[in-house]
Amino acid sequence: MSVRPSQKAGRVRRGAGQERLLAVSLSAIVALMVLVPLVAVVIGAFGDEDGFTVTALSDVLASSRVLGNTLTVGLGTTILATGLGGILAIILVRTDTPWRAGLEQLVLLPLYITPLLTAVAWSWLGSPRGGLINLLAQSGLGLSGPLVNLHSAGGVVTVAALAYAPLPFLLISGALRGMDPALEESARVHGASITAAFRRVTVPLALPALLGSALLVFVQSLGLFSVPAVLGMPASFYVAGTEIYRLLNSYPPRVSQAAGWGLLLLVVTAALVALQAAILKRRSYVTITGKAFRPRIVQVGPWRPVLLGIVVLYVLAAVVLPVATLCWAALVNFITVDPKLMSFDLRHFAYVLFTYPKTLLAARNSLVLGLLTATIICALGLAMAWVIVRSRGAAARFLDQVGMMPLAIPPIVLALGLLWSYVGLHWLPIYGTIGILLLAYVTHYLPFGLRALSSAVRQLHPELEDAARVSGASLLGTLRRIVLPLTRPTLVATWTLLFILSLQEISSSILLYTAPSTVLSVAVFDLWEAGNVNALAALSVMQLFVTFAALAVVARLRQKAVAA
Amino acid sequence: MSPAFVSVEDLVIAYGEVRAVDKVSFGIAAGEQVTLLGPSGCGKTTTLRAVAGLERPRDGRILIDGKPAFDGGAGIDAPPEKRNLSMVFQSYAIWPHMTVFENIAFPFRVRGRPTAELKPTVDKALELVDLARFADRPATMLSGGQQQRVALARAVAFGTKLVLLDEPLSNLDAQLRLQMRDELADLRKRLGFTALYVTHDQEEAFSLSDFVVVMRGGRIEQAGRPQEIYRNPRTRFVAEFLGVRNIVPCALANGGDEVRLEDGTVLRGRDVAPEAPPDAPAIAFRPGDVRLDDQPGAGQGGSGIVTRSLFVGDVQHVFLRSGPVGLCAHVRPRPGLEEGKTLFWRVAPEDCLILRK
Numbered sequence: 075m076s077v078r079p080s081q082k083a084g085r086v087r088r089g090a091g092q093e094r095l096l097a098v099s100l101s102a103i104v105a106l107m108v109l110v111p112l113v114a115v116v117i118g119a120f121g122d123e124d125g126f127t128v129t130a131l132s133d134v135l136a137s138s139r140v141l142g143n144t145l146t147v148g149l150g151t152t153i154l155a156t157g158l159g160g161i162l163a164i165i166l167v168r169t170d171t172p173w174r175a176g177l178e179q180l181v182l183l184p185l186y187i188t189p190l191l192t193a194v195a196w197s198w199l200g201s202p203r204g205g206l207i208n209l210l211a212q213s214g215l216g217l218s219g220p221l222v223n224l225h226s227a228g229g230v231v232t233v234a235a236l237a238y239a240p241l242p243f244l245l246i247s248g249a250l251r252g253m254d255p256a257l258e259e260s261a262r263v264h265g266a267s268i269t270a271a272f273r274r275v276t277v278p279l280a281l282p283a284l285l286g287s288a289l290l291v292f293v294q295s296l297g298l299f300s301v302p303a304v305l306g307m308p309a310s311f312y313v314a315g316t317e318i319y320r321l322l323n324s325y326p327p328r329v330s331q332a333a334g335w336g337l338l339l340l341v342v343t344a345a346l347v348a349l350q351a352a353i354l355k356r357r358s359y360v361t362i363t364g365k366a367f368r369p370r371i372v373q374v375g376p377w378r379p380v381l382l383g384i385v386v387l388y389v390l391a392a393v394v395l396p397v398a399t400l401c402w403a404a405l406v407n408f409i410t411v412d413p414k415l416m417s418f419d420l421r422h423f424a425y426v427l428f429t430y431p432k433t434l435l436a437a438r439n440s441l442v443l444g445l446l447t448a449t450i451i452c453a454l455g456l457a458m459a460w461v462i463v464r465s466r467g468a469a470a471r472f473l474d475q476v477g478m479m480p481l482a483i484p485p486i487v488l489a490l491g492l493l494w495s496y497v498g499l500h501w502l503p504i505y506g507t508i509g510i511l512l513l514a515y516v517t518h519y520l521p522f523g524l525r526a527l528s529s530a531v532r533q534l535h536p537e538l539e540d541a542a543r544v545s546g547a548s549l550l551g552t553l554r555r556i557v558l559p560l561t562r563p564t565l566v567a568t569w570t571l572l573f574i575l576s577l578q579e580i581s582s583s584i585l586l587y588t589a590p591s592t593v594l595s596v597a598v599f600d601l602w603e604a605g606n607v608n609a610l611a612a613l614s615v616m617q618l619f620v621t622f623a624a625l626a627v628v629a630r631l632r633q634k635a636v637a638a
Numbered sequence: 639m640s641p642a643f644v645s646v647e648d649l650v651i652a653y654g655e656v657r658a659v660d661k662v663s664f665g666i667a668a669g670e671q672v673t674l675l676g677p678s679g680c681g682k683t684t685t686l687r688a689v690a691g692l693e694r695p696r697d698g699r700i701l702i703d704g705k706p707a708f709d710g711g712a713g714i715d716a717p718p719e720k721r722n723l724s725m726v727f728q729s730y731a732i733w734p735h736m737t738v739f740e741n742i743a744f745p746f747r748v749r750g751r752p753t754a755e756l757k758p759t760v761d762k763a764l765e766l767v768d769l770a771r772f773a774d775r776p777a778t779m780l781s782g783g784q785q786q787r788v789a790l791a792r793a794v795a796f797g798t799k800l801v802l803l804d805e806p807l808s809n810l811d812a813q814l815r816l817q818m819r820d821e822l823a824d825l826r827k828r829l830g831f832t833a834l835y836v837t838h839d840q841e842e843a844f845s846l847s848d849f850v851v852v853m854r855g856g857r858i859e860q861a862g863r864p865q866e867i868y869r870n871p872r873t874r875f876v877a878e879f880l881g882v883r884n885i886v887p888c889a890l891a892n893g894g895d896e897v898r899l900e901d902g903t904v905l906r907g908r909d910v911a912p913e914a915p916p917d918a919p920a921i922a923f924r925p926g927d928v929r930l931d932d933q934p935g936a937g938q939g940g941s942g943i944v945t946r947s948l949f950v951g952d953v954q955h956v957f958l959r960s961g962p963v964g965l966c967a968h969v970r971p972r973p974g975l976e977e978g979k980t981l982f983w984r985v986a987p988e989d990c991l992i993l994r995k
């Protein structure tokens with residue numbers, strides 16, 4: 075029997091008892107997590123002490139400069155990052171460019187270096203006054219004005235695109251690998267040239283991935299905080315994310331106007347996600363399966379060095395140069411381009427570790443948050459994924475939709491909603507503690523965990539669980555003895571990614587932290603605002619070190635798992 | 639039949655408006671094997687999974703060993719782990735994170751049996767399927783046939799009285815399938831468990847079962863002992879499914895046990911359902927029961943021109959046409975069966991079935 079709905083969809087009909095209880099309680103948790111802050115933003119945008127009002131919204135719509143800036147950064151980053159990611163994906167998946175495997179790992183590294191650090195490093199390199207590139211150009215070439223100015227719209231877009239390009243790269247290279255090469259080959263056999271086959275078959279088939287990643291980047295960059303904060307604010311270039319921060323940090327805080335911005339961002343991203351869903355609904359691509367094919371490698375001949383150069387240039391700009399700059403700034407006595415004045419020692423590390431009062435507290439908070447966030451999302455995500463994949467009830471659909479919703483909520487808006495919901499809530503006093511940060515992180519990163527774990531559960535043949543049930547195991551016994559161990563590799567990888575992401579989070583932390591609940595990324599940002607660049611560099615280098623140590627541990631674990 | 643060990647009564651399983659299983663009833667006597675036989679989508683696996691407790695029926699009753707496992711009216715729906723049965727899955731469902739031994743020990747482990755107690759039983763089960771030397775292997779490092787044996791051992795080791803088998807042989811290649819079929823029959827004879835078996839393969843069904851239930855579109859089309867069903871398919875669907883390839887439209891004559899084909903040939907046959915209305919009468923016979931001669935001779939039959947002749951090894955498939963009548967014969971390969979020849983076909987009355995719908 076090939077067509078067997080019962081088997082394909084798993085155990086669909088056992089809606090009884092425990093399964094339903096699990097589905098309903100998960101739905102309640104997710105609804106509280108995701109929907110409460112959203113409702114709070116809406117209420118906040120329309121209300122003040124006097125009741126219903128639309129002043130906040132009309133104020134927002136009147137600030138045409140910030141609106142324009144936000145749109146410029148959003149569209150610019152999206153086009154540049156998606157184009158860059160797409161080109162990198164094609165080069166590394168489909169051509170015979172040398173060292174592809176190693177380069178692919180390097181291209182993904184910006185995911186683990188926070189955009190904040192990339193922006194800080196590039197600010198040192200390319201600020202109009204004092205930027206190292208400009209200083210070097212002035213002393214070397216005798217220029218009078220700056221060579222580059224990254225404290226500008228162009229700077230924000232470029233650096234944001236460098237930082238976000240790995241996302242489209244991941245999605246598009248996945249789509250290229252999941253494509254049956256026979257589809258392109260049959261176009262060739264039927265008379266299409268390489269380029270025609272690529273244009274008429276490959277590109278249309280990769281279009282959903284392209285659209286999907288463009289949307290993902292757009293949503294991220296609309297609510298972008300760190301990059302415009304570092305590169306835009308010094309030039310008074312404000313976008314929605316930094317504007318919300320400014321409004322909340324002005325005196326008195328203009329909360330309702332901030333909520334107006336939040337609502338605007340929400341409406342735009344929700345509309346885009348709905349649009350994407352509508353576009354993708356009409357075309358189904360069964361050609362892109364979960365199966366991995368061996369992609370056909372195109373011989374590019376004389377172009378090999380050029381393509382290699384593009385990839386190397388990206389890695390230099392997005393990874394090597396920023397990290398090298400940070401390391402250099404952490405070790406040098408002070409920022410200068412004159413080698414005669416430079417001396418290197420560990421005094422900035424010593425200062426950050428032993429003198430700067432926030433480091434240890436921030437590090438402890440970040441660590442606790444990282445551990446808790448990763449663990450909670452893995453537990454919650456696995457249970458949700460199981461319900462979503464194995465049942466077809468209304469609860470499963472609800473969990474799927476609401477669980478993925480945070481992807482469309484800029485984290486700064488989420489933070490705004492949480493502020494609105496929990497400040498002054500006496501029976502749940504999480505404001506002022508890391509509890510509210512935890513809630514923000516878990517909500518914001520839930521879709522990442524959910525997506526990874528859903529595909530892991532989907533790969534489990536449902537009969538493996540059925541076999542446990544008929545062998546006498548209860549539902550929970552089956553989850554523990556069969557589902558958990560079989561999804562363990564994915565769980566470990568997901569846990570690590572979430573841990574690293576949590577260490578880097580700044581867009582929501584910047585609104586939610588208080589003195590006792592400060593975190594590493596906020597401490598870095600504080601040092602930035604205070605102009606303490608060397609200490610900042612030292613702290614960042616330590617943060618990067620922890621991140622890469624975690625990555626190395628996981629790589630090691632995975633190797634062991636493969637060997638066993 | 640003796641009081642049934644398993645009894646399925648008026649079972650209805652529906653997905654929204656679609657009734658995957660519609661009022662299916664049958665019983666399994668203790669120690670016997672019943673096979674649900676039918677093409678894809680006929681509801682046979684869904685029925686089996688409902689007995690296991692893996693699907694939730696909309697209505698009907700399922701009794702196992704006298705106890706209600708499901709009762710739509712009384713609101714009873716025992717979870718699978720409480721039904722005290724075991725199952726062999728089509729995909730084998732061997733847990734890849736356990737050794738062979740642990741896979742088989744699982745039913746004991748989840749019921750909290752200590753290792754000392756379960757070890758001899760599991761070892762015996764391993765010996766039974768000839769896998770004793772693989773006990774400590776990761777289950778994934780086995781061939782398809784060996785995985786199949788692990789699945790079998792797991793299903794029988796705990797000693798549940800009822801074993802469900804969902805197309806257990808369909809993922810094996812032809813030769814291994816025959817071998818495993820024999821082993822399966824042997825195993826059941828030795829252990830004496832009651833079995834419910836699902837397959838789309840008639841040979842498997844006939845050779846392994848005491849009773850065969852042919853299903854179509856969620857309903858039972860015909861049920862009976864293997865020989866009885868093979869000899870007397872009551873409907874065109876069952877006849878076709880059981881490989882009766884010649885189903886020739888005809889007109890009933892002489893009260894029903896004689897028919898006239900469209901080319902005028904008159905044949906006699908057995909009227910398998912004389913009480914049914916003759917909606918679309920046809921005469922049915924197996925290609926292997928047809929004899930071909932160069933000359934007209936004794937016995938009933940007609941003549942036709944060979945339109946196609948295929949050599950397939952042991953037999954030659956010869957297709958004849960005479961006006962509107964086409965038929966097929968499987969005969970021993972020999973010269974003189976070439977396309978374009980006129981041949982005389984013969985088929986005995988006892989090999990001919992008169993179908994009324």
